[in-house]
Amino acid sequence: MRGHRVRLPLAFAAAVVAAGVATVILRPRGVSIEPVAVEAAAYFSSDDLERASDYRDPQRLLGLLGLGVSAGVLVLLVVRPPRRFAAALERGARRPLLGAAAAGAGISLVLMVAGLPLGLIGHKRAVDVGLSTQEPAAWVADLAKSAAIEAALAAFGAAVLLALVRRLPRAWWAPAALAVVAFGAASTFLSPVLIEPLFNEFEPLPAGPLRTEVLGLADRAGVSVGEVYGVDASRRTTGANAYVGGLGSTKRVVLYDNLIEEFPPAEVRSVVAHELAHQHQRDLLRGLAWLALVAPAGLFLTKALAERLPGGPRPGGHSRPGPEALPALALALALVAFAGGMASNVLSRSVEARADSFALDLTREPVAFIGLERRLALRNVSQPDPPGLLHTLFGTHPTTLERIGAGEAFRREGQERRPVPRGTPADP
Numbered sequence: 001m002r003g004h005r006v007r008l009p010l011a012f013a014a015a016v017v018a019a020g021v022a023t024v025i026l027r028p029r030g031v032s033i034e035p036v037a038v039e040a041a042a043y044f045s046s047d048d049l050e051r052a053s054d055y056r057d058p059q060r061l062l063g064l065l066g067l068g069v070s071a072g073v074l075v076l077l078v079v080r081p082p083r084r085f086a087a088a089l090e091r092g093a094r095r096p097l098l099g100a101a102a103a104g105a106g107i108s109l110v111l112m113v114a115g116l117p118l119g120l121i122g123h124k125r126a127v128d129v130g131l132s133t134q135e136p137a138a139w140v141a142d143l144a145k146s147a148a149i150e151a152a153l154a155a156f157g158a159a160v161l162l163a164l165v166r167r168l169p170r171a172w173w174a175p176a177a178l179a180v181v182a183f184g185a186a187s188t189f190l191s192p193v194l195i196e197p198l199f200n201e202f203e204p205l206p207a208g209p210l211r212t213e214v215l216g217l218a219d220r221a222g223v224s225v226g227e228v229y230g231v232d233a234s235r236r237t238t239g240a241n242a243y244v245g246g247l248g249s250t251k252r253v254v255l256y257d258n259l260i261e262e263f264p265p266a267e268v269r270s271v272v273a274h275e276l277a278h279q280h281q282r283d284l285l286r287g288l289a290w291l292a293l294v295a296p297a298g299l300f301l302t303k304a305l306a307e308r309l310p311g312g313p314r315p316g317g318h319s320r321p322g323p324e325a326l327p328a329l330a331l332a333l334a335l336v337a338f339a340g341g342m343a344s345n346v347l348s349r350s351v352e353a354r355a356d357s358f359a360l361d362l363t364r365e366p367v368a369f370i371g372l373e374r375r376l377a378l379r380n381v382s383q384p385d386p387p388g389l390l391h392t393l394f395g396t397h398p399t400t401l402e403r404i405g406a407g408e409a410f411r412r413e414g415q416e417r418r419p420v421p422r423g424t425p426a427d428p
Contacts (some may be wrong), residue, residue: 011297011304015336018297019343022290026347028281028354035398035405036412040384043374043404052383055129060390062122066115067338073114074334077107077327078309092323096166097159099323104158105151107330112147119143126237131381134236142236145198157183158326165325169315173299180299181292185247188284192246200236202229202254210260214253214272221362223279226251228272234258239380242271244278251279258379266368267375270359277358283351290347298336305332348396356398356406366411373403 092099126132164172205211218225233256240259306312312328313321377400384400
């Protein structure tokens, strides 16, 4: 028993060190633009700020409550599982891997159902504020597709995990880490062609000024852009965005249709330049490298946690664990993944800041960059300066004010700094 008591703090320390070292090693090289201090009132009206706060503060609370509900469900399944659930796990022990697959899918669906009331409230609030364009039936249809995909992946992952635990009771964490990295790479490669088309329609940008401009920017950036797509995001939201995805032959830059159609060309150039920066700096590979460095210690910590939970696998036991070990493994994995996600956000924010700097260097249009960040915040009903602690824990990008400050710092190099008037660009 003493060995178990020692291993947990050591495993925790190893995971913290691994995350810290990976973040330092993979932090983008080169100097990002140091933002100057700016005031939200110089770029947003009091009504803009109040609207964003009224929407985002409750949405953030709903998100935190959702995390609490998921954690509570997993703790309940570990500590006091419902009789029917426990009986199903016992029946699954006759064919352990099939039982594990069923348990994994079941846990995934239970978590989805438990979070559904909060999700419905969040969706209604998004509709009320004008951010979501989805009717309830379309929203439920998307939710059902997501639930089916997640349940299938959970079933597969649970079967693989239990097979490793049964085969290598003391060292299953090592091949499990390899499996996590392989899954991350495979999902990055396959998602653009297998998953994303289930929810949206993607069309290559047609020949015309925008496509010519994108390819010209890519040439100046020294980037093989793959393909550039427009996506019918307006079927779901009035918000605007863009992203880079895929690996190798599935590599692509994706622009929301409402970004293409409703934003000024100079601001679209800023978005495209930012996404090209991710390609130029190989940021998707950077993320996979971070996962590869952190996964072994993270899975070792998962093992140490699961062995301490009721029903968790016991490497010194006389029988191999069955599906009854899945709730403990799921809870331990969820805790480690949650902490790992917060740690990865530190790297993500520096990656995004460097991409902003790259975009400014490439386009040399700081006024358009500042206007873009302002317009995106308005369209997405985002707080320009969200609560500091929550942003530190959950923020994947610099705040809007930090990004505007980077644009102002760039602009200051050529002229005296002056805020963008509230009327420029025009409110959407």
